[in-house]
Amino acid sequence: MEGGVTAAKGFEAAAAAAGIKYQDRTDMALIYSEKPCRAAGTFTTNVVKAAPVKWDRQVVESGHRPQAVIVNSGIANACTGEEGMRYCEETAKEAANALGIEKKAVLVGSTGVIGMQLPMERIKEGIRSLAAAKTSGLSGGTAAAEAIMTTDTRKKEAAVTVEIGDTVVTIGGMAKGSGMIHPNMCTMLAFITTDAKISRKALQAALSEDVQDTYNMISVDGDTSTNDTVLLLANGEAGNPKIKYGTWEYEAFKAGLHAVNETLAKAIAGDGEGATALFEAKVVNADTKEQAKTLAKSIVCSNLTKAAIAGHDANWGRILCAMGYSGAQFDPEKVDLYFESSAGRLKIIENGVALPYSEEQATEILSQPEVTAVADIKEGDVEASAWGCDLTHGYIDINADYRS
Amino acid sequence: MEGGVTAAKGFEAAAAAAGIKYQDRTDMALIYSEKPCRAAGTFTTNVVKAAPVKWDRQVVESGHRPQAVIVNSGIANACTGEEGMRYCEETAKEAANALGIEKKAVLVGSTGVIGMQLPMERIKEGIRSLAAAKTSGLSGGTAAAEAIMTTDTRKKEAAVTVEIGDTVVTIGGMAKGSGMIHPNMCTMLAFITTDAKISRKALQAALSEDVQDTYNMISVDGDTSTNDTVLLLANGEAGNPKIKYGTWEYEAFKAGLHAVNETLAKAIAGDGEGATALFEAKVVNADTKEQAKTLAKSIVCSNLTKAAIAGHDANWGRILCAMGYSGAQFDPEKVDLYFESSAGRLKIIENGVALPYSEEQATEILSQPEVTAVADIKEGDVEASAWGCDLTHGYIDINADYRS
Numbered sequence: 001m002e003g004g005v006t007a008a009k010g011f012e013a014a015a016a017a018a019g020i021k022y023q024d025r026t027d028m029a030l031i032y033s034e035k036p037c038r039a040a041g042t043f044t045t046n047v048v049k050a051a052p053v054k055w056d057r058q059v060v061e062s063g064h065r066p067q068a069v070i071v072n073s074g075i076a077n078a079c080t081g082e083e084g085m086r087y088c089e090e091t092a093k094e095a096a097n098a099l100g101i102e103k104k105a106v107l108v109g110s111t112g113v114i115g116m117q118l119p120m121e122r123i124k125e126g127i128r129s130l131a132a133a134k135t136s137g138l139s140g141g142t143a144a145a146e147a148i149m150t151t152d153t154r155k156k157e158a159a160v161t162v163e164i165g166d167t168v169v170t171i172g173g174m175a176k177g178s179g180m181i182h183p184n185m186c187t188m189l190a191f192i193t194t195d196a197k198i199s200r201k202a203l204q205a206a207l208s209e210d211v212q213d214t215y216n217m218i219s220v221d222g223d224t225s226t227n228d229t230v231l232l233l234a235n236g237e238a239g240n241p242k243i244k245y246g247t248w249e250y251e252a253f254k255a256g257l258h259a260v261n262e263t264l265a266k267a268i269a270g271d272g273e274g275a276t277a278l279f280e281a282k283v284v285n286a287d288t289k290e291q292a293k294t295l296a297k298s299i300v301c302s303n304l305t306k307a308a309i310a311g312h313d314a315n316w317g318r319i320l321c322a323m324g325y326s327g328a329q330f331d332p333e334k335v336d337l338y339f340e341s342s343a344g345r346l347k348i349i350e351n352g353v354a355l356p357y358s359e360e361q362a363t364e365i366l367s368q369p370e371v372t373a374v375a376d377i378k379e380g381d382v383e384a385s386a387w388g389c390d391l392t393h394g395y396i397d398i399n400a401d402y403r404s
Numbered sequence: 405m406e407g408g409v410t411a412a413k414g415f416e417a418a419a420a421a422a423g424i425k426y427q428d429r430t431d432m433a434l435i436y437s438e439k440p441c442r443a444a445g446t447f448t449t450n451v452v453k454a455a456p457v458k459w460d461r462q463v464v465e466s467g468h469r470p471q472a473v474i475v476n477s478g479i480a481n482a483c484t485g486e487e488g489m490r491y492c493e494e495t496a497k498e499a500a501n502a503l504g505i506e507k508k509a510v511l512v513g514s515t516g517v518i519g520m521q522l523p524m525e526r527i528k529e530g531i532r533s534l535a536a537a538k539t540s541g542l543s544g545g546t547a548a549a550e551a552i553m554t555t556d557t558r559k560k561e562a563a564v565t566v567e568i569g570d571t572v573v574t575i576g577g578m579a580k581g582s583g584m585i586h587p588n589m590c591t592m593l594a595f596i597t598t599d600a601k602i603s604r605k606a607l608q609a610a611l612s613e614d615v616q617d618t619y620n621m622i623s624v625d626g627d628t629s630t631n632d633t634v635l636l637l638a639n640g641e642a643g644n645p646k647i648k649y650g651t652w653e654y655e656a657f658k659a660g661l662h663a664v665n666e667t668l669a670k671a672i673a674g675d676g677e678g679a680t681a682l683f684e685a686k687v688v689n690a691d692t693k694e695q696a697k698t699l700a701k702s703i704v705c706s707n708l709t710k711a712a713i714a715g716h717d718a719n720w721g722r723i724l725c726a727m728g729y730s731g732a733q734f735d736p737e738k739v740d741l742y743f744e745s746s747a748g749r750l751k752i753i754e755n756g757v758a759l760p761y762s763e764e765q766a767t768e769i770l771s772q773p774e775v776t777a778v779a780d781i782k783e784g785d786v787e788a789s790a791w792g793c794d795l796t797h798g799y800i801d802i803n804a805d806y807r808s
Contacts, residue, residue: 048728048736079724081737081757114721115758180708180725221707222626223722224729303625303707304584304803311804317518318627320483321584324452325628332452333485353485354519392804393797399708400715400796 004157006141007172009195010034010237014133015143018126020119021074021112028123029071029144030095030130031191036065036105037233040204042211044228050078052108053229055088063200064104066233069191070095070127071109071148073176078114078226087118094124098131109189111176111227112150145174148189151398152178154271158263162196162256164249167240169196171256177268179399181220182301190215190230190264196253197236198243205245206254207232214261217293217386219301220272221395232257269300269387270370274394279309280372281319284383291328292384298326299373300388309371310390314339314362316348319373336376341368408561410545411576413599414438414641418537419547422530424523425478425516432527433475433548434499434534435595440469440509441637444608446615448632454482456512457633459492467604468508470637473595474499474531475513475552477580482518482630491522498528502535513593515580515631516554549578552593555802556582558675562667566600566660568653571644573600575660581672583803585624586705594619594634594668600657601640602647609649610658611636618665621697621790623705624676625799636661673704673791674774678798683713684776685723688787695732696788702730703777704792713775714794718743718766720752723777740780745772 006013011033015026041060043053059066070091077084092106099106110118134140145155159172173192181188192207211230236242243249270278281299286292299305302322308315316337324332333352338345343365348357365371410417415437419430445464447457463470474495481488496510503510514522538544549559563576577596585592596611615634640646647653674682685703690696703709706726712719720741728736737756742749747769752761769775 046725046728047730047733048724076721079721079736079753079756079758081755114719114725115753180722182729223706223708223725226721226725226728302627303799304627307800307803310800313804315518317480317483317630318584320452321450321518321627321630324450324630325586326451329451332483349483349519351485352483354483391800393800395707396711396714396795396797396800399711400717 001159001161003138003159004141004145004172004174005031005191005193006136006138007159008170008193010235011193012134012136013140013144014130014135015147016126016129018122020072020122026147027073028126028130029147030134031069031144031193032099032134033067033233033235035235035237036067037235038198038200038203039066040207040232042207042230044225046224046226048079048226050076050110050227051080051084051088052077052110053227054085056107056229056231059104059107066107067101067105068095068099069107069109069231072123073148073150074112075110075116075118076112076114076227077110077118080117083117087120090120091123094127098128107231109229111148111189114226141174148176150176150178151273152176152271156264156267158260160256160259162252164196164240164243164252167238169194169238169240171260173260173264175264175268178271179220179273180223180225181218181268181272182222182224188225188228192232192260194234195238196234196243197238197240198234198253199245202243202245202250203232203234206257210254210258210261214265217297218265218269219388220269222301266387269389272389273398274392275389276392277309277390278370279388279390280385282372282374282383282385284374284376285378285380286382287380289382289384292382294326294328295323295375296384296386298322300386303391306388306391309366310392312363312366314348314366323375330377334378338374339365340374341365341371343368405563405565407542407563408545408549408576408578409435409595409597410540410542411563412574412597414639415597416538416540417544417548418534418539419551420530420533422526424476424526430551431477432530432534433551434538435473435548435597436503436538437471437637437639439639439641440471441639442602442604442607443470444611444636446612446634448629450628450630452483452630454480454514454631455484455488455492456481456514457631458489460511460633460635463508463511470511471505471509472499472503473511473513473635476527477552477554478516479514479520479522480516480518480631481514481522484521487521491524494524495527498531502532511635513633515552515593518630545578552580554580554582555677556580556675560668560671562664564660564663566656568600568644568647568656571642573598573642573644575664577664577668579668579672582675583624583677584627584629585622585672585676586626586628592629592632596636596664598638599642600638600647601642601644602638602657603649606647606649606654607636607638610661614658614662614665618669621701622669622673623792624673626705670791673793676793677802678796679793680796681713681794682774683792683794684789686776686778686787686789688778688780689782689784690786691784693786693788696786698730698732699727699779700788700790702726704790707795710792710795713770714796716767716770718752718770727779734781738782742778743769744778745769745775747772
């Protein structure tokens with residue numbers, strides 16, 4: 001369904017142009033819930049954690065009931081020491097005043113350049129604009145999704161409905177990605193809202209379990225960010241009977257959450273810095289999930305494979321090579337490999353050795369905007385996918401001089 | 405000192421143009437020893453192992469005394485099944501006939517495209533040319549070093565002498581690298597020869613220990629090849645008293661070997677595909693060697709950091725970020741970071757926070773052909789270096805369509 005963070009009942013959003021780094025676009029976003037929310041979060045495993053990551057983790061783990069998220073793009077508030085932590089608190093305080101809520105009910109998020117301090121006067125002005133502009137329509141959510149972009153070329157929104165008993169529950173979200181994308185616990189920034197009534201334990205469990213198969217299975221450049229954050233807010237306004245961990249309703253909620261997370265994760269991978277294609281690696285007939293995931297992720301992380309995808313070149317040797325150094329065991333001489341896309345499906349190798357395939361057909365298949373490599377390792381019946389993108393001149397252009 | 409694989413006494417070399425893939429250059433090399441050698445080797449840890457890797461491992465581990473190495477560029481003989489293994493044997497057989505030695509005394513090496521079969525008639529013709537052309541002069545070694553290049557832009561040779569007691573021992577070598585460089589056990593292809601008299605155990609130990617600090621500390625693109633091989637041949641012609649493991653003489657030999665290996669490893673890193681600079685990451689005042697190595701290697705493997713080096717941009721946040729996700733523990737708020745090169749040395753951050761440094765000076769320092777980032781983590785007194793290169797448009801150009 002259409003929509004993003006304002007798709008679920010009782011959520012509002014807004015964007016503002018605070019002039020933090022960009023001069024000609026919005027760069028701050030607000031997500032607001034009429035009612036206090038249960039909150040769940042997953043955060044970067046990077047030893048270097050940005051100030052907002054530390055702030056949010058405190059709020060989520062303390063069991064406070066957040067009602068607002070303030071996000072800025074342009075500056076990451078990472079490697080900013082004590083001063084950076086103080087700015088999180090000032091941001092929360094300003095938002096609390098403007099919205100008439102508690103300071104501890106405000107979550108914060110930042111993305112952009114590492115090591116610069118936030119211009120706090122502009123941030124505070126931005127917060128006041130956001131509070132005045134918040135709206136429950138889908139347009140508010142879209143404006144927020146646009147404001148959190150950095151080198152992203154497309155906004156990333158997703159929403160679904162799930163029936164919990166007789167009640168329709170909505171889950172919606174937005175995300176940003178593009179560079180420094182190799183999530184380990186969760187991705188750059190994703191904000192999911194739901195009107196489901198759900199226990200805090202079930203909410204955190206659903207998120208923690210699902211990021212393993214979604215955000216943690218994408219990679220743009222192998223660089224795990226200092227700011228990776230996924231926040232999930234539930235305000236209970238759908239009026240469903242409370243969802244408890246381990247129940248059938250929990251599984252239904254998790255399936256809906258998975259649809260939103262997978263859509264956003266794939267959108268981040270396909271819009272990686274400089275990317276011209278979403279590249280999926282799918283490992284089938286594996287013995288264990290862990291093995292399938294390790295192999296799939298190694299393929300989408302390989303610079304050589306990604307450069308070959310950019311050149312629409314069926315360089316399958318690089319894929320087998322990447323599987324080989326992944327750390328997972330398998331028998332290379334049992335592997336079948338296929339390329340597939342909207343232009344068809346082609347078997348390239350059988351039992352580890354090349355078939356006499358048509359290079360023209362392979363190039364045609366690999367020239368589509370979404371390309372999949374399927375590796376059949378013939379050991380069991382488990383499968384897993386990972387998502388990445390091609391490696392192009394655009395990535396170099398963006399990153400050889402990102403700060404200026 | 406000048407020279408490569410023919411610097412040590414009793415070694416000869418040659419190159420030949422066999423037309424395997426390239427039409428206008430040499431593509432086969434021979435290293436030959438007048439006398440049978442003790443041999444040591446380290447090989448790729450990739451699950452997908454090229455046929456020559458399997459062949460050489462067998463020869464080295466069986467304790468046979470090799471006298472010749474036949475290397476070809478253009479085709480890697482990887483993912484080639486039974487047929488590829490048979491070609492190793494046929495190559496060894498042909499070389500044995502041409503040189504008048506045993507089949508088991510012939511080592512082989514291949515580098516190039518994965519998945520294609522070797523044109524055996526051309527290979528055999530090449531072997532006969534090599535046998536006829538072998539020479540003990542330095543020019544033979546240089547010709548061999550040129551013949552094994554693929555996307556390398558410069559040949560890679562190194563040689564040193566070490567005094568063992570009253571005897572001068574020589575160690576020389578050649579290597580090739582460029583792409584699919586992220587060695588795990590050893591690098592793409594390196595061949596080291598020495599006239600030292602040394603026990604097989606000491607020879608293998610010296611090599612196995614030293615690759616950990618040299619070839620295993622470089623990375624061009626994070627892709628561990630299917631063909632990584634380092635071979636070390638000792639023919640004993642220097643006439644020194646036999647070197648035994650653990651002695652003072654062993655340490656002297658290992659120091660010489662280290663000088664050759666480090667020179668070749670840095671040459672591979674600095675000549676990475678598309679590279680314009682050799683990039684060294686040095687972590688000082690670490691608590692353990694393992695910690696220092698993990699942090700240093702993570703920095704030189706970061707695509708974002710490498711793109712910043714290409715742009716001569718002092719984007720230190722990416723370096724701290726890469727240290728943070730390396731898996732090693734440290735306190736980000738204690739880190740000092742410096743950039744240094746022939747143009748000077750500049751302190752960029754102190755205790756994890758940016759200093760007011762001159763961007764112009766930083767750009768000047770980062771515009772040199774060899775650039776070092778030094779991270780002082782203030783925990784102990786151990787240090788380690790890793791070597792990589794910048795990530796440029798050239799890498800994309802080479803790899804988006806390498807096969808054609």
